[in-house]
Amino acid sequence: MEHSDDVYQYQGAAFQFIGFDELTQFRESDYRYLFSRLRKPTVSNVPLRMRSATNPGGRGHDWVKRRFITSPRGDVAFVPAKLADNRHVDQDSYLASMANLDPATREQLLAGNWDAGEDAILLYEWILAAESIEQPPPVRRPERYVGVDVGRSKDRTCIWSLDRIGDVLWTSQLTVLQNTPFAEQAAAISKTVNDPSVVRVQIDKGYNPQLAEDMERRFPGKVIGVQMTAGRMGQFASQLANQFEGKKIRIPADDEDLRGDLRLVSRVDIRGGQPVVATARDSTGHADRFWAAALAVDAALWSHRRPTFSRPVGIPAGR
Numbered sequence: 155m156e157h158s159d160d161v162y163q164y165q166g167a168a169f170q171f172i173g174f175d176e177l178t179q180f181r182e183s184d185y186r187y188l189f190s191r192l193r194k195p196t197v198s199n200v201p202l203r204m205r206s207a208t209n210p211g212g213r214g215h216d217w218v219k220r221r222f223i224t225s226p227r228g229d230v231a232f233v234p235a236k237l238a239d240n241r242h243v244d245q246d247s248y249l250a251s252m253a254n255l256d257p258a259t260r261e262q263l264l265a266g267n268w269d270a271g272e273d274a275i276l277l278y279e280w281i282l283a284a285e286s287i288e289q290p291p292p293v294r295r296p297e298r299y300v301g302v303d304v305g306r307s308k309d310r311t312c313i314w315s316l317d318r319i320g321d322v323l324w325t326s327q328l329t330v331l332q333n334t335p336f337a338e339q340a341a342a343i344s345k346t347v348n349d350p351s352v353v354r355v356q357i358d359k360g361y362n363p364q365l366a367e368d369m370e371r372r373f374p375g376k377v378i379g380v381q382m383t384a385g386r387m388g389q390f391a392s393q394l395a396n397q398f399e400g401k402k403i404r405i406p407a408d409d410e411d412l413r414g415d416l417r418l419v420s421r422v423d424i425r426g427g428q429p430v431v432a433t434a435r436d437s438t439g440h441a442d443r444f445w446a447a448a449l450a451v452d453a454a455l456w457s458h459r460r461p462t463f464s465r466p467v468g469i470p471a472g473r
Contacts, residue, residue, distance in 0.1 A: 178212030285407035301449025312446035
C-alpha cells in the first residue's frame with residue numbers, strides 16, 4: 155500500500171489471515187482499517203489472524219511502539235527477535251555491513267531497540283495532547299500569525315496560520331502545496347496575507363529568497379523574510395517545543411502524516427544555550443510543516459516582544 159487510499163482496494167474482500175511486513179512503514183489508520191476485512195464464514199474452522207513483523211524506526215515507529223510495547227491492550231502480543239535469533243543469516247558479514255550505519259539506526263536494526271534514536275524535539279505525547287477537533291472560542295478581533303516554509307519539488311510549501319485566543323495558539327488554516335509553480339505559491343500566500351486578521355507573516359528565505367522578497371515588497375511591515383540559519387532554527391525549534399510542552403498550541407487531529415512531519419526534527423547538541431537541530435527526511439517531506447509552525451509561533455511571540463511607544467512625561471498629545 156503506497157498511498158492512503160490503497161486500503162480501499164480491499165473493500166468487500168474477506169481474509170482469514172492478513173500480514174504486514176515492516177509495519178512501521180505504514181499508517182496506523184491503514185493497519186486498523188484492514189481489521190474490517192478479517193472475517194470468515196460460520197462453517198470455517200480457520201482462525202482469524204493479524205500478524206506483523208517490523209524493525210524500530212520509520213514513519214510509524216511511534217504508533218507501533220505505543221500499540222505493541224508501551225500501552226498494549228486486549229489480546230495484543232509482542233514477540234521480540236534479535237540478530238542472534240536468525241540462524242539463517244551470515245552474522246559476521248551482516249555485522250560488517252551494519253557498521254556503515256549511524257549508531258541509532260544500527261541499534262534499532264541489530265538490537266531491536268525501540269528507544270534508540272528517540273531524540274525528536276517534539277515528544278509524541280505532546281503532539282497527541284495538542285490535537286483538537288474543537289472549534290476555538292469566538293473572539294471579536296482574532297490575531298492571526300502565519301509561517302511559510304517554501305519548497306517546490308520533493309519539499310512542499312506549507313502555510314500555517316495560528317490564531318491567538320487568550321494564551322493559546324489555535325490552528326486556523328494549514329495549506330500544503332506540492333509541485334506548485336512559484337506564481338501559484340505567491341497567489342496562495344497573498345490570499346492569506348490579505349486577511350484583515352493577519353498581524354504578521356514570516357516566510358523562509360532559504361529555498362527561494364526572491365519569493366520572500368517579493369512578498370516583503372508587496373506587504374511591507376506585514377511580511378518578514380527570515381533567513382533560517384542554524385542558530386535561528388535551534389531557537390525556533392525550542393520555541394515550538396515550549397508551546398507543545400505547555401499545551402499552548404492546537405493542531406489538526408488524527409493526521410498521521412502531520413504527526414510524522416512534526417517528529418522529523420531532532421536535538422543533536424546544545425550551543426550557547428540553544429539547541430542545535432537536525433532535520434530528517436521521510437516520505438512526507440523534510441519537516442516542512444514543522445518549520446512552518448515554528449515560523450508562525452515565532453511571529454506570535456514577536457508580538458509580545460515588540461517595543462511599544464510611550465510618550466515622554468511632560469509632552470502633551472498633539473505636540
